[in-house]
Amino acid sequence: MSSPAPLGARLRGRHDRNLWFAVFVGPFVLGLLVFVYVPIVWSVVLSFFDARNTVTPTDFVGLGNYLDMLRDAAFRSSLLTFVVFAVFIVPTTFVVSLGLALMVHRTRFAQTFFRSVFFLPTACSYVVASLVWKLSIFNGVRFGLANTVLGWFGAEPVPWLSVTQPPWYWLVIVTARMWLQAGFYMILFLAGLQRIAPSLYEAAAIDGATGWKVLRYLTLPQLRATSTAVLLLLLINAFQAFDEFYNLLASDGQYPPYARPPLVYLYYAALGQGQDFGHGSAGAVLLTLLIALVALVQGRFLGLGRRED
Amino acid sequence: MAAVTGCGSNTGREGAGGNVSGDKPALSQWYHQYGEAGTQQAVERYAEEYPDATVSVQWSPGDYDKKTAAALLTDGGPDVFEYGNGPSIDMIKGGQVADLSDLLGDARSDFTPSLLERVTYQGKLYAIPQATDMQLLVYRKSLLQQAGVQPPQTVDELLAAAKKLTTDDVKGLFVGNDGGVGILGGPALWSAGADYLTQDGRFGFDTPAVAESLRKLRELFSSKALLLGAPTDWSDPSAFTQGLTAMQFTGLWTLPQIQKAFGDDFGVLPWPKLDASTGAPSVPVGAYSASVSTKSSNVDAAKKFVKWLWVDQTDKQLDWAQSYGFHIPARKSLAEKADKLKSGPAADAVRFVNEHGHAQTPLLWTPKSGTAYSDALNRIVKSGSDPATELKAVKAVVEAELKRIAG
Numbered sequence: 055m056s057s058p059a060p061l062g063a064r065l066r067g068r069h070d071r072n073l074w075f076a077v078f079v080g081p082f083v084l085g086l087l088v089f090v091y092v093p094i095v096w097s098v099v100l101s102f103f104d105a106r107n108t109v110t111p112t113d114f115v116g117l118g119n120y121l122d123m124l125r126d127a128a129f130r131s132s133l134l135t136f137v138v139f140a141v142f143i144v145p146t147t148f149v150v151s152l153g154l155a156l157m158v159h160r161t162r163f164a165q166t167f168f169r170s171v172f173f174l175p176t177a178c179s180y181v182v183a184s185l186v187w188k189l190s191i192f193n194g195v196r197f198g199l200a201n202t203v204l205g206w207f208g209a210e211p212v213p214w215l216s217v218t219q220p221p222w223y224w225l226v227i228v229t230a231r232m233w234l235q236a237g238f239y240m241i242l243f244l245a246g247l248q249r250i251a252p253s254l255y256e257a258a259a260i261d262g263a264t265g266w267k268v269l270r271y272l273t274l275p276q277l278r279a280t281s282t283a284v285l286l287l288l289l290i291n292a293f294q295a296f297d298e299f300y301n302l303l304a305s306d307g308q309y310p311p312y313a314r315p316p317l318v319y320l321y322y323a324a325l326g327q328g329q330d331f332g333h334g335s336a337g338a339v340l341l342t343l344l345i346a347l348v349a350l351v352q353g354r355f356l357g358l359g360r361r362e363d
Numbered sequence: 364m365a366a367v368t369g370c371g372s373n374t375g376r377e378g379a380g381g382n383v384s385g386d387k388p389a390l391s392q393w394y395h396q397y398g399e400a401g402t403q404q405a406v407e408r409y410a411e412e413y414p415d416a417t418v419s420v421q422w423s424p425g426d427y428d429k430k431t432a433a434a435l436l437t438d439g440g441p442d443v444f445e446y447g448n449g450p451s452i453d454m455i456k457g458g459q460v461a462d463l464s465d466l467l468g469d470a471r472s473d474f475t476p477s478l479l480e481r482v483t484y485q486g487k488l489y490a491i492p493q494a495t496d497m498q499l500l501v502y503r504k505s506l507l508q509q510a511g512v513q514p515p516q517t518v519d520e521l522l523a524a525a526k527k528l529t530t531d532d533v534k535g536l537f538v539g540n541d542g543g544v545g546i547l548g549g550p551a552l553w554s555a556g557a558d559y560l561t562q563d564g565r566f567g568f569d570t571p572a573v574a575e576s577l578r579k580l581r582e583l584f585s586s587k588a589l590l591l592g593a594p595t596d597w598s599d600p601s602a603f604t605q606g607l608t609a610m611q612f613t614g615l616w617t618l619p620q621i622q623k624a625f626g627d628d629f630g631v632l633p634w635p636k637l638d639a640s641t642g643a644p645s646v647p648v649g650a651y652s653a654s655v656s657t658k659s660s661n662v663d664a665a666k667k668f669v670k671w672l673w674v675d676q677t678d679k680q681l682d683w684a685q686s687y688g689f690h691i692p693a694r695k696s697l698a699e700k701a702d703k704l705k706s707g708p709a710a711d712a713v714r715f716v717n718e719h720g721h722a723q724t725p726l727l728w729t730p731k732s733g734t735a736y737s738d739a740l741n742r743i744v745k746s747g748s749d750p751a752t753e754l755k756a757v758k759a760v761v762e763a764e765l766k767r768i769a770g
Contacts (some may be wrong), residue, residue: 329433
């Protein structure tokens with residue numbers, strides 16, 4: 055112990071801990087740098103250049119791309135599409151997943167089975183689910199599942215994804231996403247429910263509280279932190295909606311303007327045949343700022359991260 | 364990529380093949396996934412037979428256009444690639460594709476002029492057409508006879524026929540699950556005697572006749588005679604061959620499958636003219652065309668290969684167009700030799716290309732212009748927006764794009 059350890063040994067740390075830390079964490083840090091941080095920085099750089107069909111542009115345009123995107127009616131309408139989508143998907147998924155969690159939590163029979171059944175769709179890919187929705191459940195011909203059911207009641211077949219009046223496509227899009235993600239949020243709520251001390255329910259029962267009152271005055275307030283997190287996640291996920299929109303509605307080389315959320319729009323602007331990386335990147339930066347702003351406002355409003363009293 | 368040296372002088376084809384030296388350049392050639400069986404094996408065979416380079420074929424399912432456009436930005440992209448209707452104007456202006464003007468030689472006059480024009484910018488040629496494709500209206504003769512309907516010659520007749528042919532189980536017409544937004548944009552213009560751009564390169568369809576033509580598409584969409592939400596889209600003949608629709612706007616390539624299903628019981632038509640006095644019948648014509656990436660490590664070898672396959676090897680071009688699906692060879696002399704195109708509906712289709720063919724979209728019609736028009740069509744056809752107002756908005760976008768390209 056008298057003489058100082060050689061440099062190599064010190065770098066490796068006691069029991070080679072530092073070495074193993076580097077071995078295990080290094081590849082992921084490297085991956086993160088190469089596949090996440092470098093592209094993000096590069097994208098911000100591109101957003102200040104006229105970058106058509108090149109990722110090494112030379113033509114600096116300052117804030118031009120940003121102004122173009124803000125002036126672009128199609129970009130603004132894509133944000134409106136997102137708002138409509140969020141208004142549909144956030145409350146419905148919230149209520150459905152909370153309902154499922156309460157049901158599964160209370161059931162005494164085959165609880166694990168039901169939990170798995172509701173959680174399983176989470177493992178399905180959005181692309182696959184979209185194709186099932188589009189090709190077998192909600193296709194527009196007589197033998198589609200939904201139209202078969204309608205047919206029993208004598209109704210005409212509905213071309214679900216082809217019409218805008220009435221906008222049935224929302225039903226298809228929202229149900230697909232709800233089926234896919236409700237199970238995940240159910241698990242979050244279940245975890246929250248399991249954290250509530252049984253003694254609280256016993257005390258409430260002694261005070262004579264039953265059914266709805268228990269939910270309203272005990273369960274929901276106790277789930278506040280979970281609910282806040284779920285709402286935030288739902289909203290951010292909705293912002294990132296792409297797969298189901300793209301796979302349900304894109305057809306040969308074109309995409310309808312009425313159901314084009316921001317990511318789909320940016321995909322077409324930057325990665326379509328246009329290859330306009332300048333405008334696409336500017337749109338992506340604007341979208342990121344917007345999501346951050348919404349998250350901050352929502353956090354302030356609902357008290358995310360505030361210490362529970 | 365292998366070294367390049369020594370190949371410059373090796374222009375002759377050695378016939379025997381086999382014992383070529385080890386310093387042949389390696390080229391990668393990209394195709395999108397064709398639907399017809401045997402096409403992949405065919406292009407791999409062509410590539411193998413090329414004596415002057417080792418050509419590896421990449422066959423891409425899925426979104427080929429976007430994948431290729433992205434790959435062209437990198438060194439990992441293809442040396443030779445096909446692209447629908449040739450490279451885009453921004454690829455050309457961005458210097459991503461090589462000038463192929465010197466490849467055609469004497470054969471230039473043998474290629475269909477409208478196809479060459481579509482891939483020429485400022486006098487330079489940027490792609491070699493591989494085979495001609497077209498879209499046309501197919502109809503079931505027996506169903507029309509039963510309903511007492513003549514093959515329609517105007518849009519109004521088409522509308523009336525579609526309504527008459529619609530029963531509980533069969534719809535009158537199928538133009539894609541989007542109600543024709545994706546494929547009828549061009550025909551709707553030509554039908555009204557207009558075009559995307561004028562001869563001198565300005566916005567071409569700000570006319571009342573075009574507004575009327577688009578209004579007809581809306582009428583068709585809301586007539587309940589249109590098949591919507593079919594499991595397969597317009598480019599596949601299934602909706603027609605399975606009897607879901609009596610008429611369908613589709614591609615020439617589907618004729619073998621239709622023939623198999625119905626024998627002689629079908630006919631073909633161009634998209635009809637607007638009415639007796641306005642416009643003309645039309646068919647959209649396009650071609651997958653071969654281009655060379657300027658990022659290729661051996662542009663010269665890639666150009667030589669393109670010349671070999673799509674200019675010199677006429678028997679392979681004929682095989683490519685004829686042996687798997689129905690395509691029209693891009694060269695007039697070969698189209699005359701194509702036996703399958705000499706009789707029946709296929710012969711009618713070839714006649715339509717010559718009499719009523721229009722390039723699908725002009726070169727200067729950028730993706731942004733395309734999106735503006737297709738958004739407008741969506742709103743007109745599906746939501747009933749006023750065509751005149753929508754056309755004004757499209758015009759503004761297109762004029763800005765034309766200005767950007769010119770600048």
